[in-house]
Amino acid sequence: MDDDPKLSAAGARLRQQTPTLDPARIELAALRRRSRRAVGAALVAIVLLGAVGAVALTRDPGEGDTASPRQLPPRTSDVEKVLAGLGSQPVDPTKVRLVSSVSRFGDCSALIGDLRKVGAAHVGSQGFGAWGVGPLWSGRLSGFAYAESSRSMPDVGPVGGDDALDLTPYAPTGDTIGTNVQVVGVDELDSVKAEGVLIYDLDGDGNLRITDSRDGTVLSSLDVTPRHGEPDEHPEPSASQILVADGKVAVFGNEEEVAEPVEGDPSATRASTSYLTVTLVDAGDPAKPAITDRVRIEGGLVSARLVDGEIRLVTTSNMADLGFVMPTTPNSVPIALEQNRRTVATSTEADWIPDWQRDGGDPTPLVPCDRVYVPDTFAGVAMTSMVTFPMGTGSFEPKGTSIVAPGTTLYAGLDTVAISSEVWVDPIDRERLEFDDWKTAIHRFGFADDAAPAYEGSGVVEGSTVGQFAFGEVGDALGVVTTSGTPWSQDPEVGVDLTLLTADGEGTLAETATVDDLSDGRGAVTAVRFLDDRVLVSTGFFGRQTIVLDLSDPAAPRRAGGVVLPGEVGYFHPLPDHRALLVGSRSDTVGSGQSERTRQWVQVHLLDVSDVDAPKVLATWERPWSADDVGADHHAFTYWPSRNLALWGLRDTQDGRQPNHVAVLSTDGGLTEVAVPTVSEAPEVAPPCTPIDVSAEVRQLVGSDGVVLRCDDRSTKEVTWPRYECFRVDDATVARYAPGEEERGAWFACSLTPKPHASRVLVVDGAPILYTDQTLERLDPETFASTQVTYHPNRGIGW
Template sequence: MPRQTRTRLTLVPLAATLALTACTVQPDPPGSTATPGRWDETAGKAAVTALSAGYLAAFDDCDDLLTYYQANALELVTPYGLGGFGGGMVASDSAAGAESGMDSAAAGASSDAAAPHSTTNVQEEGVDEPDIVKTDGRIIVTAVNGRVRIVDVASEKVVSEVRMPGRRDQAHASELLLSGDTLVVLGQEWSYAQPVDGRFLPFGSARTVVMTVDVSDPSAPRTLGSMRIEGSYRSVRLVGDTVRLVMVTEPPGVEQTQPTKGTLAAEAEAERENRELVMATTIDDWVPHVQMLDTEGRATSTTQLLGCDQISRPRDPAGLSTMSVLSFGLGDGAPTPTSGAGLVASGDTVYASTDRLVVATSGWDLWRWMGPAVDAIWPTEPVNRTDLHTFDISDPDQTRYVASGSVEGRLLNQWALDEQDGVLRVATTTDPPGASVQSQSSLVVLREDGDELAETGRVDGLGLTEQIRAVRYLSADLAAVVTFRQTDPLYLVDTSDPTAPRVAGELKIPGYSAYLHPVGDGWLLGVGQDADPKTGQTKGLQASLFDVRDLSAPRQVTVLTWENAYSMVENDHRAFTLWPATDQVLLP
């Protein structure tokens, strides 16, 4: 059967990739076909084996990388193919651009002087996070219902709408960054490719669209440029003028088939065909590509997002996805990649300080795609483990993969992570399988040691039978951890000695905090749920003020409750607003 050829994929040296391509091994031109048959058993075996030394290994060239993807896929392939299912219709190109003049009179009324204004509530000072709304005091930009609108504060009018570059406007705007007069729009779209001859695309077909827009004239926003990348973005951070984009790309071009009858013979034939399809793949079927778009949304080039030698493998094989950290500056207008690094792994939680970006990969994330087969390639309790990968982002022009490590258990969210001076603190909950084994939580301290994140100390036994509900690192020496099942133990963990973190104090109260925010030296505000202390049944929104000046004896000073209520803050810290000028907290 003829293999479907990826069309119109031109390997144009991307002038913009600069540092990206300087040390890059580029693959054969897309569209060329690999010759199946001569499978290198030795290389294949090495690819599915844990590294004997070190935590990461870069690939020498695209052949090595392709062998790694193929060998791991062959470990997982079944008569029914790999992973999930895709499908749909092919769509066609259309132009993009900014639509202006929604209410130009209102724009004319805009005030030049920006008012004092709040900003997105972020985890780390100096590290901005994307959100569905941004303001500079003069305008409010929203990404709601997939559309980007610019609202003039003075006139309360929508003065323009920013259109995503997409095919039939299918791109769905998700989140925004705003830096000076430059707006960054992050959107998602999907490929609707449909293979022929009974085949299917087993992996997700998501694509990410990143667009920069000059909003100096809010009534006439000007698209500076955009790019379309295969895969989903996990998150993005803005440090100074540098954007760090974390992508996870499932193999975009791998085709599979499935049995057409319920017979054993048909299954065997389908599995044989699926193995052949894997071995017939080229590097382009696995790695992410980036398509640069002009200001009208037309594609100007399509190339590999990262060179093969910029992609590494972790110690243990970790699936078939490629996780990429891509950097671009806002000074040049269009979102032009300046550096990047990649791993053959997935990623679901992103944390960044000003000099380190950490991506956490949960075993559960792999389980979702691989099922029990993940046990074969992750030898040590895969679903109860989180792998951590750190990238050096201290230099705006560089993105350097630094080290990897693992911790037992799973992370709640980005707040479970903290980095300072090469020391990483991680709060985890371990839920061992089996009803007879209790869950418990830990705070683990790791330090970069070569390419390894080596554990220096830990404290275990937080919240036996409970799960972590909130974490806040209050300083380099102090962490607050909330666990919950029926009551809320608030643990204060002294991490001043990275080799011997210890619980300094503990407070048990009804309900729990899902978000913690420091409100002055020694005071902590918690937002969460009130709960019945006997059953753990939640009863409504709760806000608590904690006095943590004495670490050994934290106390709840005040608690406010609202029956049958919840706040967005419980699930998303970006919904929290503290306005220091009036000491006001606003809970949406």
């Protein structure tokens, strides 16, 4: 194609008008980010990179900038030595073979020196392809100074000791059941918890609420999200999940820090940096909870567990704040590659080791350098850290160990944690490259009293892990179920393997037994559960085959029997006497022609696996026009062991605004429907402001069930009205449809909310409590009829 003279002239004018991008400014911006420890997705797009050239951006220490030893870059000669040893292209991930060995270094200099070399060999023309950590969690360039916040930390009174309050009024007389968990005794994160007669939850607006379940009274609401600077200067912080024990609450959230763009670069992006926040609350007096400590940790939350009063926290952080550049033309690719390699080669200790920071305090390394383990196969630039701290002290007192690998999947038992990681592949290359022999590394850590997590060893398994339930402990071995191929593969017909790994005492998880291709290469995995000396795996076409693996002899596990079901299994729940509940779904079609519709069913099977070679379905229950969340969120399921009852919420899938329900099934001697109560709406109350009659034109906009309200106070920003969701209407829109009325007050358009859905069925003090996005509803424990409905809005279950 011939050059267009007009486009050429326009390009020339653009180059003349655009300031030349000074490479030194890129380095300066990166150094600023490092000094402020804003570890985020700071990717600077290079415009006219071809005119920049390959400029060395290294600096010797002592050139005038003041920095801590952790922030000082290496000598120029060391940088050039690293760069001289690199090939013309980054390491090809298809040629990388995972190994189970790791290295450990005696000091920070040796550790960071090794990471510079490995990182520079793998970084690409677009950096490491990291776009922030997380979804959970996000910070401030101005530092972690809560004293400057308009909502500073409240005064903290005594915790425990002689001043501890009498909690007798809140002691339960009946069963209170915690969150449904994978391993008994290992509590998991959720946005709502029950203890005694109290319900603790996050309302979605950054507040921790404590509610008396007996009458639905909110005893207190505590803001647990700090805010900094001017309004709208930074994204709002959030609080998403909690752990609760003995009147103490740990709140996990995030805050986000936004950096300034690189000066002189008109296309520079603003870095967005994620921080995990941990807020500790003493709720010994439920009516007056107090924040006792709050810290932020670089990176994002993988998960957290609570075991015997100790929190085990797993975080991951990356190096995306190094000032990587991105090419905008094919000719700029090699220049961007050279610049990014140089950036990694000049990285510092502070770039690799995540910090944690308390209100008003200095950043502190989360782990010491001599407790960082580096896999001998590069698995990515993420630093995954396992940190323990006591719940009861009300203070964040971390002891940590890290491994340089992304935390893909986490399994947590009573005495062990295992994480999986894979060879790092840039997301932009995942569809382009082919991997014939994909493997996953498994790293195992153990725990002992008053000690940091101990690295026990690493192993390698074929294929990719398939979620936390694909892990289980079999005696001293760790069992892992994997599917062949990459984790991003969408192939529905793959092989499924079981591998048992045992620590050899010398840093290796040795493969001691396997069961290969237990699905005969015909299906991905939809559910897994380790049950004592058995494993249940749902696989095959649409997950309709449940296979039983016999682990009674861990040295020789075998595929035993199986059953074929009419639908997919999404979740296995263990029951006594080698039985299990299989919660899943199926679908069929009803009607014909224009009236043909797909009908969804929730389906539950009671499976007996006492004979591993001849498992049998004892009973089946199903409900049409229904769906549930159990397969995607096992916390949505509740089992009441003293009553042999399974309880969980159901969504109605028929057209129209139909009510939702809750399944209550008995597993005592079979599988029996006890009740399917309807989830009630919030109590109906009068509108908070004056309802206004509207024209036919406006009625068409707000809908037949919509209501327009006018509040006399024009400063009203939002209104709360049970059963309705209301939005402020701007003055221009009001003036368009009702000229002159915009000055008469604040106008709101309100529409009916969807019917409440029971995202959790709590058992608190012997009574079932339906926790929905709008209400708390108490049911009679015998008839399961509604006895009390309280308006209790929240923005939905956290992730």
